[in-house]
Amino acid sequence: MSGDCIPEHRPTALTALLNALVDRIEAKPFVERRRDISFPLSAGTWPEFFSIALHGERMFVWGALEALQTQPGFALVLDQRRGQRDLDIWERSPKLVIAAQAEAFLRDETGRQPSAVVAWMAQWRQAVLARFSNAALCERLLSRPILILQRSPEQVLERLAGIPALASENLMLHEVAGRQFWGLSKVLNGHQEAIALLLDMEVCPFPDKPVQLLVAVRTADPAAPILFVENAATFEAMAAGRLSAAEGFVLIYASGYKASARRLRQPVGSSVYFAPGVFERNAALGISILAWLHGTDVTRPVYFWGDLDFSGIPVGRSNSPTFGRLNSPT
Numbered sequence: 001m002s003g004d005c006i007p008e009h010r011p012t013a014l015t016a017l018l019n020a021l022v023d024r025i026e027a028k029p030f031v032e033r034r035r036d037i038s039f040p041l042s043a044g045t046w047p048e049f050f051s052i053a054l055h056g057e058r059m060f061v062w063g064a065l066e067a068l069q070t071q072p073g074f075a076l077v078l079d080q081r082r083g084q085r086d087l088d089i090w091e092r093s094p095k096l097v098i099a100a101q102a103e104a105f106l107r108d109e110t111g112r113q114p115s116a117v118v119a120w121m122a123q124w125r126q127a128v129l130a131r132f133s134n135a136a137l138c139e140r141l142l143s144r145p146i147l148i149l150q151r152s153p154e155q156v157l158e159r160l161a162g163i164p165a166l167a168s169e170n171l172m173l174h175e176v177a178g179r180q181f182w183g184l185s186k187v188l189n190g191h192q193e194a195i196a197l198l199l200d201m202e203v204c205p206f207p208d209k210p211v212q213l214l215v216a217v218r219t220a221d222p223a224a225p226i227l228f229v230e231n232a233a234t235f236e237a238m239a240a241g242r243l244s245a246a247e248g249f250v251l252i253y254a255s256g257y258k259a260s261a262r263r264l265r266q267p268v269g270s271s272v273y274f275a276p277g278v279f280e281r282n283a284a285l286g287i288s289i290l291a292w293l294h295g296t297d298v299t300r301p302v303y304f305w306g307d308l309d310f311s312g313i314p315v316g317r318s319n320s321p322t323f324g325r326l327n328s329p330t
Contacts, residue, residue: 011064013046021039021098022107022110024037025037030100036097037098038096040094041096074096077094077095116149123152146191151182166179166180166206172206207269210270211269214252215275216274216278218250219249219285222287222288223300224250225248226300226302226303230255230305267294272293
């Protein structure tokens with residue numbers, strides 16, 4: 001029997017089954033499977049068929065299903081025990097076994113060709129396993145692909161393999177990404193572990209770009225409390241002395257979640273820019289601010305000035321693990 005024997009006007013129930021099979025493939029592509037797909041045919045998996053009331057209509061749909069077995073990669077398996085043979089065929093615990101060869105037919109029949117991402121990911125898996133023998137590195141790259149749809153997986157991995165040549169240079173992660181991956185400076189975000197495995201190092205040698213902090217003061221006290229300010233306009237007004245609530249504070253502008261970054265307290269993790277005159281008027285003040293920022297002190301009073309809304313409150317709370325308990329200025 002050839003594919004021509006499949007009914008030209010396919011029953012709706014069979015169309016639903018074909019789509020369910022494609023759903024199963026897309027949930028976990030064949031390249032990620034070690035076995036064929038075993039799809040039990042039951043009221044739970046194929047309700048469109050088992051809701052048919054007329055026996056004759058069921059037989060018609062089942063005949064169309066059996067015709068699928070002529071296609072490569074399809075097999076219909078039944079319970080062959082003697083006690084099952086007097087039952088209707090769909091009552092004999094039937095299941096479809098689908099091999100990889102069936103995917104092309106299923107996609108043609110349903111009109112559901114693989115998306116660009118699905119196709120790229122399948123190629124990525126093959127390319128990773130072909131290029132690298134380090135099992136830990138392969139596992140990491142398969143779980144977190146470096147997805148650049150405009151380039152083939154082989155091209156992306158070729159650029160990744162070139163990173164060791166940059167290990168001796170004093171570069172930030174964004175600089176490495178920009179150099180290696182066609183100017184895409186953010187594409188390596190979250191891939192530090194893969195880079196460390198590639199270089200056979202404990203940690204990735206390329207740091208994140210530092211958080212930039214603007215610092216102004218409304219005090220001469222080297223031990224003055226710190227006030228993080230989320231809003232740029234408010235920071236400018238405080239630095240200029242137009243808001244009395246800022247008096248007596250060291251003011252640090254860090255928008256959004258910047259102040260919650262743990263790397264902020266490491267010299268390579270933050271770049272500090274002082275307002276004009278801070279060092280000139282009081283050198284000890286500037287030195288004390290840097291010593292506190294890049295130290296481990298969590299006892300110095302730290303305050304947060306931000307919006308009291310659904311986004312501002314979590315921003316303030318997120319800073320506590322980095323600097324200890326945060327307060328609100330009164």
